[in-house]
Amino acid sequence: MNPRAGILVTGTEVLSGIISDRNGPWLSERLREIGLDPAVIQIVADRPDDLFAALRWMADQNFAVVLTSGGLGPTADDLTAEIVGRFAGREMVLDPRLEERIAEIVESITARWPGLDRAAIRESNRKQALIPRGASVLDPVGTAPGLVVPPTDDQGPVVVVLPGPPRELQPMWKTALATPPMQALLSDLPTYHREIVRLFGLPESEIANTLRAAEQAGLELEPLEITTCLRRGEIEIATRYEPPAQPAYDALIEFIRERHGERLFSEDGSTVDEQVAQLLAGRTVAVAESCTGGLLAARLTDRPGSSAYFLGGAVVYSNEAKVALAGVDAALITRFGAVSEEVARALAHGAIERFGADIGIGVTGIAGPEGGSDEKPVGLVCFTVAIRQGSESTLSARLPGGRADIRERSTTVALHLLRRVLRGEAETELPGVPGGAADPASAQSG
Amino acid sequence: MNPRAGILVTGTEVLSGIISDRNGPWLSERLREIGLDPAVIQIVADRPDDLFAALRWMADQNFAVVLTSGGLGPTADDLTAEIVGRFAGREMVLDPRLEERIAEIVESITARWPGLDRAAIRESNRKQALIPRGASVLDPVGTAPGLVVPPTDDQGPVVVVLPGPPRELQPMWKTALATPPMQALLSDLPTYHREIVRLFGLPESEIANTLRAAEQAGLELEPLEITTCLRRGEIEIATRYEPPAQPAYDALIEFIRERHGERLFSEDGSTVDEQVAQLLAGRTVAVAESCTGGLLAARLTDRPGSSAYFLGGAVVYSNEAKVALAGVDAALITRFGAVSEEVARALAHGAIERFGADIGIGVTGIAGPEGGSDEKPVGLVCFTVAIRQGSESTLSARLPGGRADIRERSTTVALHLLRRVLRGEAETELPGVPGGAADPASAQSG
Numbered sequence: 047m048n049p050r051a052g053i054l055v056t057g058t059e060v061l062s063g064i065i066s067d068r069n070g071p072w073l074s075e076r077l078r079e080i081g082l083d084p085a086v087i088q089i090v091a092d093r094p095d096d097l098f099a100a101l102r103w104m105a106d107q108n109f110a111v112v113l114t115s116g117g118l119g120p121t122a123d124d125l126t127a128e129i130v131g132r133f134a135g136r137e138m139v140l141d142p143r144l145e146e147r148i149a150e151i152v153e154s155i156t157a158r159w160p161g162l163d164r165a166a167i168r169e170s171n172r173k174q175a176l177i178p179r180g181a182s183v184l185d186p187v188g189t190a191p192g193l194v195v196p197p198t199d200d201q202g203p204v205v206v207v208l209p210g211p212p213r214e215l216q217p218m219w220k221t222a223l224a225t226p227p228m229q230a231l232l233s234d235l236p237t238y239h240r241e242i243v244r245l246f247g248l249p250e251s252e253i254a255n256t257l258r259a260a261e262q263a264g265l266e267l268e269p270l271e272i273t274t275c276l277r278r279g280e281i282e283i284a285t286r287y288e289p290p291a292q293p294a295y296d297a298l299i300e301f302i303r304e305r306h307g308e309r310l311f312s313e314d315g316s317t318v319d320e321q322v323a324q325l326l327a328g329r330t331v332a333v334a335e336s337c338t339g340g341l342l343a344a345r346l347t348d349r350p351g352s353s354a355y356f357l358g359g360a361v362v363y364s365n366e367a368k369v370a371l372a373g374v375d376a377a378l379i380t381r382f383g384a385v386s387e388e389v390a391r392a393l394a395h396g397a398i399e400r401f402g403a404d405i406g407i408g409v410t411g412i413a414g415p416e417g418g419s420d421e422k423p424v425g426l427v428c429f430t431v432a433i434r435q436g437s438e439s440t441l442s443a444r445l446p447g448g449r450a451d452i453r454e455r456s457t458t459v460a461l462h463l464l465r466r467v468l469r470g471e472a473e474t475e476l477p478g479v480p481g482g483a484a485d486p487a488s489a490q491s492g
Numbered sequence: 493m494n495p496r497a498g499i500l501v502t503g504t505e506v507l508s509g510i511i512s513d514r515n516g517p518w519l520s521e522r523l524r525e526i527g528l529d530p531a532v533i534q535i536v537a538d539r540p541d542d543l544f545a546a547l548r549w550m551a552d553q554n555f556a557v558v559l560t561s562g563g564l565g566p567t568a569d570d571l572t573a574e575i576v577g578r579f580a581g582r583e584m585v586l587d588p589r590l591e592e593r594i595a596e597i598v599e600s601i602t603a604r605w606p607g608l609d610r611a612a613i614r615e616s617n618r619k620q621a622l623i624p625r626g627a628s629v630l631d632p633v634g635t636a637p638g639l640v641v642p643p644t645d646d647q648g649p650v651v652v653v654l655p656g657p658p659r660e661l662q663p664m665w666k667t668a669l670a671t672p673p674m675q676a677l678l679s680d681l682p683t684y685h686r687e688i689v690r691l692f693g694l695p696e697s698e699i700a701n702t703l704r705a706a707e708q709a710g711l712e713l714e715p716l717e718i719t720t721c722l723r724r725g726e727i728e729i730a731t732r733y734e735p736p737a738q739p740a741y742d743a744l745i746e747f748i749r750e751r752h753g754e755r756l757f758s759e760d761g762s763t764v765d766e767q768v769a770q771l772l773a774g775r776t777v778a779v780a781e782s783c784t785g786g787l788l789a790a791r792l793t794d795r796p797g798s799s800a801y802f803l804g805g806a807v808v809y810s811n812e813a814k815v816a817l818a819g820v821d822a823a824l825i826t827r828f829g830a831v832s833e834e835v836a837r838a839l840a841h842g843a844i845e846r847f848g849a850d851i852g853i854g855v856t857g858i859a860g861p862e863g864g865s866d867e868k869p870v871g872l873v874c875f876t877v878a879i880r881q882g883s884e885s886t887l888s889a890r891l892p893g894g895r896a897d898i899r900e901r902s903t904t905v906a907l908h909l910l911r912r913v914l915r916g917e918a919e920t921e922l923p924g925v926p927g928g929a930a931d932p933a934s935a936q937s938g
Contacts, residue, residue: 059721061530062730063517070535071509084507085542089516089533096531103549121700167697213894251613254567275505284508332813339798340789343807347785350861350895358813360806361789367778367804367847371817401813415796448659449796 048235049110050085051077052203054100056116056126057210058091068212069115076219078286081235082111092116092123101133105202110231112203116210118190120171127193130205131178135198138176144183144191145175151189181207182225187214196227204231238286242315243299245281245306246462247479250274253281260301266294279458280318311465318461319349325468326355332401333359334372334393336384337411337427338456345457357401362393372396372408383422385410387440390428398434405467406432409460411445413452427456431467439467443479494681495556496531497523498649500546502562502572503656504537514658515561522665524732527681528557538562538569547579551648556677558649562656564636566617573639576651577624581644584622590629590637591621597635627653628671633660642673650677684732688761689745691727691752692908693925696720699727706747712740725904726764757911764907765795771914772801778847779805780818780839782830783857783873784902791903803847808839818842818854829868831856833886836874844880851913852878855906857891859898873902877913885913889925 053073060067070087077084085107090096097117104112117126131138152171153164177183177193184192186209193207204227208215222228245253253274261267269291273284283302287295303310311318335342343359346352360371365384368374373396374389382388393408411427418424425445432438441463445455459479499519506513516533523530531553536542543563550558563572577584598617599610623629623639630638632655639653650673654661668674691699699720707713715737719730729748733741749756757764781788789805792798806817811830814820819842820835828834839854857873864870871891878884887909891901905925 059719060517061520061533062524062719063520063530065721065723066512066514066517068512071506071512074507074509078508084509085536086546087507087535090531099553100532107545120697163701166701213897251566255609255612273505273508275511277511333807338790339793339802340786340791340805340807343786344784344790344899345786347807347809348896352785353809353863356785357810358806358808358817359786360804360817361779361786361793362804363793363799364803364847370848371804371806371846400817401810402816417799450794451659453790 048081048083049231050107051082051111051113052085052104052107052109053077053087054097054104054112054114055087055089056092056097056114057089058123060116060210061089061091069208069210069215072212072216073113073115073208073219077111077113079238079240080223080232081238085109092125094125094129097126097129098133101130101205105133109203111206111228113206113208115208115215118174118192118207118209120167120174120189124173126207127174127177130193130195130207131181134178134195134202134205136178136180136195139179140172141175141177141183144177145172148172148174148186148189148191151186182227184208184218184221184225187217190214192218192222194222194225194227204228236288238288239292239295240284240286241295242282242284242312243302243310244312244315244317245283245302245309246279246311246318246458247309248281248306250276250281253283256302256305259305260298263301265297265301267298269294270298272298279455308471311462318458318465319345322461322465322468323349323352323355325465326405328355329404330355330357330401331405331407331464332357332397332403333407333409333460334362334368334397334400335359335407335409336362336368336393337413338409338453338460339363339413341453342407342409342457342460345461357403360397360400368393368410371400373399385412385422385426385428387428387430387442390430391432391438391440394430394432394438398432404434405464406430406434407460407464408432409456411452411456413449413456415449425452427452427459429456429460429463431460431463433467437467437470439463441479494527494529495677496553497528497557497559498531498550498553498555499523499533500543500550500558500560501533501535502538502543502560503535504569506562506656507535507537515654515656515661518658518662519559519561519654519665523557523559525684525686526669526678527684531555538571540571540575543572543575544579547576547651551579555649557652557674559652559654561654561661564620564638564653564655566613566620566635570619572653573620573623576639576641576653577627580624580641580648580651582624582626582641585625586618587621587623587629590623591618594618594620594632594635594637597632628673630654630664630667630671633663636660638664638668640668640671640673650674682734684734685738685741686730686732687741688728688730688758689748689756690758690761690763691729691748691755692725692757692764692904693755694727694752696722696727699729702748702751705751706744709747711743711747713744715740716744718744725901754917757908764904764911765791768907768911768914769795769798769801771911772851774801775850776801776803776847777851777853777910778803778843778849779853779855779906780808780814780843780846781805781853781855782808782814782839783859784855784899784906785809785859787899788853788855788903788906791907803849806843806846814839817846819845831858831868831872831874833874833876833888836876837878837884837886840876840878840884844878850880851910852876852880853906853910854878855902857898857902859895859902861895871898873898873905875902875906875909877906877909879913883913883916885909887925 074084182194190209362368374392390408394406397406414424430440520530628640636655808814820838840852843852860870876886
């Protein structure tokens with residue numbers, strides 16, 4: 047078993063649910079990468095007693111490392127550095143070089159807010175230059191410095207003190223790893239491989255069955271640490287193992303590939319978004335979407351550089367907009383309804399036409415909670431991906447969940463359909479995507 | 493001080509950072525609503541020892557209530573019910589009514605997946621009908637039942653055991669409150685008011701200054717429990733207080749209103765999204781957006797019933813799309829550049845024209861990381877809101893952060909500009925939104 051580590055997230059606004067913590071999960075992944083086992087993520091308020099009690103408890107659990115996030119700002123309730131100092135038995139001393147550095151940063155930021163009391167701000171930022179004696183300072187990314195505080199007399203955990211904003215914390219993590227206390231610790235750890243594969247079109251329970259079947263077939267799974275989860279409608283299998291277990295891992299993937307075929311769409315950890323960006327290879331794409339309301343265009347433009355292949359989208363919520371913006375024949379809407387495969391097809395071709403794109407995607411469906419009927423229930427979504435003067439593929443899916451789920455999963459289905467068309471696998475069905483209105487049980491899926 | 497409560501989130505996939513926990517923050521808000529103080533959110537893996545140790549620790553802290561989420565599924569690593577039973581000193585017994593109920597639910601779900609081993613699934617779901625003797629059962633929302641487990645001999649906390657998926661956990665919370673152990677506990681608690689106000693266009697540090705100033709001005713803040721946070725570019729101030737402190741709260745809000753004027757845009761907790769939906773009052777809106785790539789349309793269609801006022805959007809990423817889809821004069825783009833107030837204005841009017849809308853919104857900017865210049869740096873975004881044959885308002889902002897931040901904050905700025913125009917406050921500037929390219933220091937904001 048690897049040395050264990052604890053993550054201590056501080057902040058009343060995180061604990062009270064006003065903002066959600068992104069640092070705990072991120073740090074947890076980083077710990078696993080370097081071969082430490084994250085044993086707990088604990089979120090406490092900015093109260094000295096709670097903070098100190100949590101540190102004590104983590105030390106009692108013999109954690110080798112404790113990471114803290116938050117509580118490094120200039121205000122009075124930012125007290126992580128001081129509490130960690132007390133916990134480690136180190137007095138607080140002023141670091142003049144750090145004080146200078148913080149003053150520079152604060153000056154450059156406050157310059158744009160006229161009328162603030164600069165002297166008061168500098169004073170309160172001085173507090174941030176007080177550090178436990180013997181700690182390594184991590185230079186500020188925003189205004190707050192981080193710290194790596196070694197234990198006194200080699201008793202207790204190394205405490206890595208990081209700021210709360212993710213965009214400050216994340217770059218600082220690398221710097222923290224380079225400090226002497228972390229280097230000493232890392233030199234004793236085994237190295238790990240960590241691989242991710244992704245499947246689309248399976249219920250999560252089926253993966254548990256697959257792992258059981260692999261075991262029954264005699265595959266050696268003990269040296270593999272396997273985590274599965276459902277994310278955005280896809281199943282992700284993350285596996286961590288030491289290098290000698292490579293054959294065991296390869297055998298597992300071979301087993302999954304044989305059992306699930308096409309549904310295993312990524313063996314190298316790439317997402318469907320990345321694969322689609324790659325597969326487009328110079329071709330351009332445009333969308334005409336209804337129920338997803340812009341989310342499909344937003345997802346396609348999420349990646350830097352997407353302007354190389356994404357031309358644009360029409361968010362055609364009203365029927366009039368479907369006709370005017372995407373060139374859908376009004377008669378089609380009258381005859382088949384706005385949510386129909388016929389209209390999805392017209393939207394895809396309209397996108398090609400209007401944007402001059404090589405590939406068009408059309409999406410129309412009922413995201414709910416209103417607007418469903420027996421024939422066309424909430425969750426019914428029709429998709430078409432068409433290549434200009436080439437193949438096209440259309441399907442209807444019945445997606446589970448509430449409005450937000452249906453909208454988000456629709457973008458996932460659209461991307462998978464696009465992927466298959468780009469790979470020349472144009473079919474009228476995605477394996478494992480539950481079909482249209484004819485299948486009432488599918489409404490219950492989770 | 494109120495009784496304290498702990499939240500225990502289980503799940504290896506949550507701890508390992510593969511999925512992020514939404515239940516802890518949500519439950520924390522619910523606890524505060526009923527007058528309990530959430531003292532900690534703790535995330536542990538599905539390991540019996542870790543789970544038991546966390547429960548023990550929370551009991552040692554004298555928490556009145558512990559809420560758990562997750563670990564109620566049918567697989568072997570779902571063991572929360574059993575561990576909680578052991579912790580409470582209650583043996584596990586089969587609840588035949590519950591077993592029947594779960595069998596029905598599972599049958600209806602698995603019907604759509606051909607080729608699954610139904611008998612094996614029913615068997616593994618039987619485990620979910622084992623409950624600690626004397627516990628109140630919370631009927632399944634998905635397939636997993638919840639539990640409310642009272643302490644034996646009134647020693648230790650009431651443990652509320654809830655499933656992991658938020659859409660199952662959230663409806664179950666109300667049922668949990670209605671159980672006898674929770675009712676007994678609630679009858680002893682004081683009632684609270686909880687109010688939220690929102691500001692836009694201020695740095696978060698300025699709110700700390702405001703609270704200090706309020707104190708110096710002699711306002712009574714002790715009976716108010718105030719939490720502030722920055723969310724989506726807005727500042728949220730949440731205050732909890734007992735009814736006698738109403739005058740103190742009113743005085744504080746009056747103080748904030750005087751000091752920050754228009755920047756205090758919500759005194760009743762309503763979001764800018766809700767306000768805009770209200771203010772539209774039958775008028776229709778359409779957007780033509782570039783750098784936000786569909787996010788503005790997606791945000792406007794986030795709310796159920798948005799089809800009543802949202803007609804559609806054009807996501808005009810390429811210059812050709814700006815001309816073809818939003819009717820922007822190509823000469824404008826050549827002369828002023830695609831990112832310019834002139835093009836933002838043309839986009840807004842193009843949206844009105846193309847969609848036949850009463851109000852049009854145009855957004856164009858540089859989300860980065862590429863595409864910036866000295867004159868037009870990354871983060872520069874131009875906005876116009878125009879009313880058909882009526883007033884219009886245009887502004888340029890320099891938004892901080894990375895690509896995702898810039899895209900998201902752009903939607904917030906657009907909604908605030910829309911709000912002001914709808915209220916007849918058309919101006920060329922939003923208070924506190926840092927202006928365009930002329931202001932290099934604004935790049936550092938955070």
